[in-house]
Amino acid sequence: MKALVCELCGGNEFVKENSLFVCQNCGTKYSAEDAKKIMVEVDNSKKLSNLYERARKSIEVDDLEHAAEYYKEILDENPHDWEAYFYSYLGEFTTFTNSQAGSVADKLGNTIPSAYDMALEGCEISEAEKRIKLITTKTIARINGIAGSGASLLRQYEGGFILSAAGKVNSDLYSKLRPVAQNTIISCVLACDPLDNKLVEISKSGKGISEEVIKECLLIIRHAKYDMANLTFSPSAGVKEHMVKSEQIHEYALKIKELDSSFEEEVEVSKPTQRTAEQQRSLGKGFLITGCVLLALGLMGIATESIELMLIGLMPGMIFVLSGLVGLATANSMAKKERQQEHQNSDNENS
Numbered sequence: 001m002k003a004l005v006c007e008l009c010g011g012n013e014f015v016k017e018n019s020l021f022v023c024q025n026c027g028t029k030y031s032a033e034d035a036k037k038i039m040v041e042v043d044n045s046k047k048l049s050n051l052y053e054r055a056r057k058s059i060e061v062d063d064l065e066h067a068a069e070y071y072k073e074i075l076d077e078n079p080h081d082w083e084a085y086f087y088s089y090l091g092e093f094t095t096f097t098n099s100q101a102g103s104v105a106d107k108l109g110n111t112i113p114s115a116y117d118m119a120l121e122g123c124e125i126s127e128a129e130k131r132i133k134l135i136t137t138k139t140i141a142r143i144n145g146i147a148g149s150g151a152s153l154l155r156q157y158e159g160g161f162i163l164s165a166a167g168k169v170n171s172d173l174y175s176k177l178r179p180v181a182q183n184t185i186i187s188c189v190l191a192c193d194p195l196d197n198k199l200v201e202i203s204k205s206g207k208g209i210s211e212e213v214i215k216e217c218l219l220i221i222r223h224a225k226y227d228m229a230n231l232t233f234s235p236s237a238g239v240k241e242h243m244v245k246s247e248q249i250h251e252y253a254l255k256i257k258e259l260d261s262s263f264e265e266e267v268e269v270s271k272p273t274q275r276t277a278e279q280q281r282s283l284g285k286g287f288l289i290t291g292c293v294l295l296a297l298g299l300m301g302i303a304t305e306s307i308e309l310m311l312i313g314l315m316p317g318m319i320f321v322l323s324g325l326v327g328l329a330t331a332n333s334m335a336k337k338e339r340q341q342e343h344q345n346s347d348n349e350n351s
């Protein structure tokens with residue numbers, strides 16, 4: 001590393017004031033021209049080994065943020081160091097707001113694949129394979145974490161809480177946060193692609209990395225992608241929604257199957273939330289009873305010549321009674337169908 005060293009005192013801390021370089025130790029000022037003369041090569045190996053030690057300690061305790069700071073300093077000195085490169089970008093933006101989450105994932109997808117190339121340089125195959133596995137698992141863990149933040153953003157609205165009494169505010173917030181969470185998850189899903197592509201490229205490049213290692217890493221990536229795409233939310237009771245289209249999810253599953261034929265896609269049996277005949281019947285009864293009560297009120301209205309009671313009772317009462325009768329008729333035909341279905345099912349089991 002090159003640095004300025006003061007001719008008079010040997011100090012190496014300088015501050016630029018106007019166009020002059022000022023030694024912070026003895027105050028001597030150097031012009032730009034003079035500064036060139038006192039620019040000398042200094043040995044910074046000790047500084048570097050300190051930085052490596054601190055950086056690796058931070059990684060050990062999973063403090064990606066501080067590790068990235070140390071590794072960035074190392075990267076300034078050794079721009080081709082795969083380790084410094086990888087962790088500098090892996091640990092970037094460990095704290096982010098909900099709306100930034102998607103772009104953090106994008107950035108990981110854009111920067112990390114180069115780390116694979118760098119990791120292959122100047123080492124034995126077995127070491128290169130170790131590095132590739134490490135880059136894959138750590139990056140996917142990070143992307144998973146970001147997707148999880150998108151998921152937990154909506155979890156607080158799960159199970160129909162947005163329909164609660166304080167619903168207005170909550171549903172406003174939900175409709176604001178939903179696209180944010182969706183963007184986060186889709187960005188995380190897509191951030192897997194450049195990693196996947198790079199590994200496929202490496203496997204074809206004849207650099208000697210075993211098929212097994214590539215396959216192992218690709219499976220980690222593809223499973224993560226599939227699982228993230230499968231994150232669901234239930235904004236209200238009985239409703240489940242994916243943030244990614246089901247055709248897409250199916251494609252992701254096929255990519256896993258390419259490598260692992262035993263993989264079974266979780267096909268959600270879409271059970272239409274249908275009322276049972278029993279539920280339908282009690283609904284019909286409810287309407288009928290309400291209708292009768294209203295009609296009674298209406299009749300009382302006629303008896304007492306009260307227009308209000310007649311208005312409240314007669315028309316609504318008729319409507320409720322009619323709805324109730326229709327409901328009960330529907331319940332009967334539903335019950336019939338249910339019996340047929342059961343009959344069929346037992347036939348199927350017997351045959």
Ligand SMILES: [Zn+2]
Nearest residue numbers: 006009023026
């Ligand atoms: Zn000096």
